[in-house]
Amino acid sequence: MKQNPAAAAASYVLLTALAFVMLFPLLYAISGSLMSAREISSYPPAFLPSQPRLNNFVDVLNALPIPRQYLNSLIVAACVMAGQLITSILSAYAFAFLRMPLRNLIFGIFLATLMVPWEAIIIPNYLTMAQYHLINTYPALILPFLAVGFGTFLLRQFFLSFPKDLYEAALLDGSGHLRFLWSILLPLSRPALAALAIWSFLSAWNQFLWPLLVINRDEMQTLQIGISRLQDVEAGTAPNFILAGTVLALVPTLLLIYFGQRHIVRGLTAGALRG
Amino acid sequence: MTALAFVAPSLLLFSIWIFYPLVRSVYLSFHGTDLFGSPADFVGLAQYQQLFTLPNLRDTIVRTAAFAVLTVVPGLVFGTLIALALQARIRGIGIFRTMLATPFAFSVATASVIFQIFYNPGVGVFNGILNIFHVHPVGWLTNPSTALYSVAIATIWLQLGYNVLVLTSGLQGIPEEIYEAARLDGARAISLAFRVTVPLLTPTLFFLLVVNTITALQSFGQIHILTRGGPAGATTTLVYSVYLQAFAFGSTNYGLASAMALVLFVIVIAVTAIQFGVLERRVFYR
Numbered sequence: 405m406k407q408n409p410a411a412a413a414a415s416y417v418l419l420t421a422l423a424f425v426m427l428f429p430l431l432y433a434i435s436g437s438l439m440s441a442r443e444i445s446s447y448p449p450a451f452l453p454s455q456p457r458l459n460n461f462v463d464v465l466n467a468l469p470i471p472r473q474y475l476n477s478l479i480v481a482a483c484v485m486a487g488q489l490i491t492s493i494l495s496a497y498a499f500a501f502l503r504m505p506l507r508n509l510i511f512g513i514f515l516a517t518l519m520v521p522w523e524a525i526i527i528p529n530y531l532t533m534a535q536y537h538l539i540n541t542y543p544a545l546i547l548p549f550l551a552v553g554f555g556t557f558l559l560r561q562f563f564l565s566f567p568k569d570l571y572e573a574a575l576l577d578g579s580g581h582l583r584f585l586w587s588i589l590l591p592l593s594r595p596a597l598a599a600l601a602i603w604s605f606l607s608a609w610n611q612f613l614w615p616l617l618v619i620n621r622d623e624m625q626t627l628q629i630g631i632s633r634l635q636d637v638e639a640g641t642a643p644n645f646i647l648a649g650t651v652l653a654l655v656p657t658l659l660l661i662y663f664g665q666r667h668i669v670r671g672l673t674a675g676a677l678r679g
Numbered sequence: 680m681t682a683l684a685f686v687a688p689s690l691l692l693f694s695i696w697i698f699y700p701l702v703r704s705v706y707l708s709f710h711g712t713d714l715f716g717s718p719a720d721f722v723g724l725a726q727y728q729q730l731f732t733l734p735n736l737r738d739t740i741v742r743t744a745a746f747a748v749l750t751v752v753p754g755l756v757f758g759t760l761i762a763l764a765l766q767a768r769i770r771g772i773g774i775f776r777t778m779l780a781t782p783f784a785f786s787v788a789t790a791s792v793i794f795q796i797f798y799n800p801g802v803g804v805f806n807g808i809l810n811i812f813h814v815h816p817v818g819w820l821t822n823p824s825t826a827l828y829s830v831a832i833a834t835i836w837l838q839l840g841y842n843v844l845v846l847t848s849g850l851q852g853i854p855e856e857i858y859e860a861a862r863l864d865g866a867r868a869i870s871l872a873f874r875v876t877v878p879l880l881t882p883t884l885f886f887l888l889v890v891n892t893i894t895a896l897q898s899f900g901q902i903h904i905l906t907r908g909g910p911a912g913a914t915t916t917l918v919y920s921v922y923l924q925a926f927a928f929g930s931t932n933y934g935l936a937s938a939m940a941l942v943l944f945v946i947v948i949a950v951t952a953i954q955f956g957v958l959e960r961r962v963f964y965r
Contacts, residue, residue, distance in 0.1 A: 524940045527700075550692050
């Protein structure tokens with residue numbers, strides 16, 4: 405079923421216009437990060453750099469704890485991702501394959517966690533961190549996020565579609581649960597694991613309120629807070645400099661969505677309502 | 680019993696970081712707070728009473744609702760229109776699909792930092808564009824009557840990446856035969872879109888309505904970066920108000936802030952329940 409040429413041309417025009425609007429903030433950020441301070445503050449505004457320059461990136465990386473904050477964010481997001489994968493795999497396995505006493509109650513507890521907005525319990529969690537002297541540490545940024553109900557539901561859904569015969573055959577063969585999990589189930593569940601991994605990484609990488617509360621030293625701060633503070637660091641810091649930092653912060657997530665898009669879509673919708 | 684060992688790590692973490700804090704929030708909300716942030720005398724429901732009687736706190740709740748409507752409705756409408764446009768059968772549609780989902784790569788912080796530069800009253804791009812059309816400059820973030828809309832615009836853009844991704848995958852789940860049948864009936868493209876495609880898309884739209892509303896009610900980063908809740912409190916939502924009471928400028932009013940946080944919790948649950956109770960019946964599940 406093909407469209408006629410006129411309809412196709414109209415589609416191209418419409419989609420190009422939409423793409424321009426949706427991409428405008430990204431295009432402007434890249435363009436602005438290559439401008440001089442004078443050019444980006446000119447009036448009327450400039451949209452393209454007359455002489456593209458990379459100095460802004462060098463300045464951002466030199467003048468500020470941005471590289472350290474980049475590393476902090478990578479460490480935190482990687483640990484949260486690993487933790488969520490492990491806890492979700494274990495509990496999803498139990499819900500999909502094992503007999504469990506009080507199964508419905510425990511399933512209900514997992515469901516209930518999805519209902520509690522993090523913002524609603526942020527004060528006691530902050531007080532816990534303060535009480536155990538974890539302010540300004542990695543554990544403060546990682547520990548509360550090591551388990552997530554969403555991950556369990558996403559993986560459980562996938563595990564349930566797994567042929568029960570294979571599971572029974574493996575156990576008859578004498579492999580233990582962990583052996584079956586590691587050598588048969590997980591290799592066959594790569595798409596679901598990729599979806600959860602990307603989703604975990606993105607949500608940890610993008611956190612804003614929590615690091616703002618539990619970290620108050622620049623060198624322990626995450627990148628998201630770091631770039632939002634570029635304007636406060638030196639009064640009157642020019643936008644070209646701020647945009648260079650922003651573009652650097654966008655690199656990992658742009659790569660993730662451009663190369664992992666088909667996994668992302670699965671992770672976005674599964675589990676949440678169809679759990 | 681092995682099964683319990685497998686769920687134990689998650690259950691332990693949930694108890695420490697979700698259920699215990701929930702109970703502690705209730706405790707904090709029933710107690711006053713001393714100068715050092717420790718719980719003081721038991722005050723019962725006094726802090727909740729304050730919440731619903733002090734005019735500026737009541738305004739905060741109304742503003743939070745307004746912000747949710749201002750972001751969720753346009754996000755769903757534009758998201759649907761973009762997803763429908765992406766149904767065109769043309770060469771290179773995959774590239775457009777990726778380009779139109781780009782905001783999804785942005786965090787609240789990266790999006791807000793860029794929009795803040797757009798909104799700059801003097802040299803910002805938005806006023807620059809208005810100037811081309813001889814429109815007077817707008818005090819996007821500095822005028823109390825426009826600030827909430829400006830924060831909403833940035834939020835809508837950010838949310839659209841997610842919505843487009845989800846709606847596009849929802850559309851791909853609609854079987855081709857349904858279109859064929861509708862075409863044979865002589866339906867034209869536009870009426871096909873609104874009579875056939877959109878009704879079949881209602882489960883996805885309903886999912887997005889629930890998820891987007893919850894996200895909007897919890898918005899924090901864009902408000903913090905763009906306006907700090909100002910000017911004159913014009914963008915102070917419930918979550919931002921919790922932050923101001925408990926953490927900003929050395930304030931440690933954990934008691935009142937906990938009461939607000941629990942009100943937020945109840946609102947989120949109530950709105951979700953209402954959406955399920957009222958709207959889900961109108962969703963067209965195949």
